[in-house]
Amino acid sequence: MSAPLAGTGAPGPGSAPHAATATPRRAGPPAAVEVRGAHKWYGAHHVLDGVELTVPAGRVTAVLGPSGSGKSTLLRAINHLEKLDSGHVLVNGELIGVRRQGTRLRELGERAIRAQRGRIGFVFQDFNLFPHLTAAQNVAAAPVATGRRTRADAQEWARSLLGLVGLAGKADAYPRQLSGGQQQRVAIARAMALEPGVILFDEPTSALDPELVGEVLDVIKSLAGTGTTLIVVTHEIGFAREIADDVVFLDGGRIVEQGPPGEVLVHPRSPRTRAFLSRAV
Numbered sequence: 001m002s003a004p005l006a007g008t009g010a011p012g013p014g015s016a017p018h019a020a021t022a023t024p025r026r027a028g029p030p031a032a033v034e035v036r037g038a039h040k041w042y043g044a045h046h047v048l049d050g051v052e053l054t055v056p057a058g059r060v061t062a063v064l065g066p067s068g069s070g071k072s073t074l075l076r077a078i079n080h081l082e083k084l085d086s087g088h089v090l091v092n093g094e095l096i097g098v099r100r101q102g103t104r105l106r107e108l109g110e111r112a113i114r115a116q117r118g119r120i121g122f123v124f125q126d127f128n129l130f131p132h133l134t135a136a137q138n139v140a141a142a143p144v145a146t147g148r149r150t151r152a153d154a155q156e157w158a159r160s161l162l163g164l165v166g167l168a169g170k171a172d173a174y175p176r177q178l179s180g181g182q183q184q185r186v187a188i189a190r191a192m193a194l195e196p197g198v199i200l201f202d203e204p205t206s207a208l209d210p211e212l213v214g215e216v217l218d219v220i221k222s223l224a225g226t227g228t229t230l231i232v233v234t235h236e237i238g239f240a241r242e243i244a245d246d247v248v249f250l251d252g253g254r255i256v257e258q259g260p261p262g263e264v265l266v267h268p269r270s271p272r273t274r275a276f277l278s279r280a281v
Helices: 017-019 071-078 110-117 135-145 151-164 180-192 210-224 237-243 271-280
Strands: 002-004 033-042 046-054 060-064 086-091 098-101 105-108 120-123 197-203 227-233 244-251 254-259
Touching: 002 180, 033 071, 046 071, 046 086, 046 244, 046 254, 060 071, 060 120, 060 237, 071 086, 071 227, 110 120, 120 180, 135 151, 135 180, 151 180, 180 210, 210 227, 210 237, 244 271
Parallel strands: 060 227, 060 244, 120 197, 197 227
Antiparallel strands: 002 105, 033 046, 033 086, 098 105, 244 254
């Protein structure tokens, strides 16, 4: 794969929820995230239209916007689950998924991409747990597969992380034995297992029954308190107001508005942002 650098070419077409309030260990040195000139097409649909975004290290950024605005695509581009048609992503100054070759960007090999993803945690909206593994085995899988921990050490580490998200008593349970909120908390522990500098959350509560949302949001709030860089795609406006340092409103593949929650959510400048918020609250 080869794509022009940004600016060098145009794009083509069971446990009590309060147990989760313990403060997790810092996931690792916080990482700065930069998205530069990001363009992505799905056929004729311009999903990302020149997105420019900087997330300073240690900050919490909430990404809001209507369905189809490009929120999840942007998040997946940050760890190269989606390949940009032009533009690039950097984490702590390192290009993600590509390398420079003159004025072009060339795709890295899969092994190198996997190594980069190990430094970028990702929490999916539909959990993506291995159904044949216990909660502890799900969390321990990546540290073992990457050779960062022995199997015994990874199991101990996994149980420690499950305790931090309020699931100490569910380490040996299989996903089918857990509620949706518990499964998502396992997924968050799994994202923490490699001690990444940044963790991405893609609508982490959208697949949950309303009564289970709070327990997952509590875990994310605790993680925000560790100084880890978090980027959270969410439809929970109150949650974004409470935990975010910055709020990004995305529409039509473009950043329409960006700033502190007190500005974007309380006194939005854009009519499009105001219209969205009036329907969301």
